Amino acid sequence: MSSIEERAAKALDDPENWPAEPKEAVARQRLLADRVRTEPLDPDSVRYVAGLDVSYGVGDTELAAAAVVLDARTLEVVDTSLVADTPSFPYISGLFAFRELPPVLKAIQGLSVAPDVFVCDGFGLAHPRRFGIASHLGVLIDAPVIGSAKSVLYGRNSPPGEERGSWTPMVAGRSELVDDTETLAAEGAEVVGRVLRTRARTKPVYVSVGHRVDLAGSVDLILRLSPKYRIPEPIRHADRLCGQYRKEHKEQQGHETKN
DNA sequence: GCGACAG
């Protein structure tokens, strides 16, 4: 079987993956969406977890992508990768994988520790076409990916309890809010994710299956990865890594301009 | 037609 780096390179090199027009991008999502697989994820068997994130500069001309691998047990950082790049697709809600995946794949190529699971800052199945960035990445590199977002895109839900670990289901296409698992199953409702309280009395995060994981295992792992703060540690690390890189780069440019 | 709209 090929390595993750090889699969990332192959995905980047295929022009079919990177349409220029939104309409083509939607068609691409519809084509790839049925490749998504939900499989059991045992959080106890996970050793390395990679957090992924992208930060932007001014004027829509520059961005930085980071991949940070943590030991899932100790939450220690064991590997990092950082890449500077240029946006090649506009930000459009529902299509933002086409903007962020190219730099993210490049950052993944720079890793030397192979992650067992990836965590994306965004959605997987909790998406209008069931193909958010977490599912998209998972299908492109055929790896386990979990989506963990900071706000809602798709699906209805009631607010979870205020205590850490409390959650409610995110349900597609319903008019009334029902949280009971049996009732939802009996009605054949489509559960696309879970709203999870990772920290008491703090805004929850939105967890959904990306690829080759299941929802319960994903929520369990995300909770373990967030022992202190709202945002899971792998994403927090990736966030501050590409964020500070962009800041330094901006300052450096400012100084050069003055001379 | 109206409202919503990941980062």
Place this chain on the structure above:
DNA sequence: ATCTTGTCGC
């Protein structure tokens, strides 16, 4: 996402 300091609360 980004522009931005201090400040209220556990």
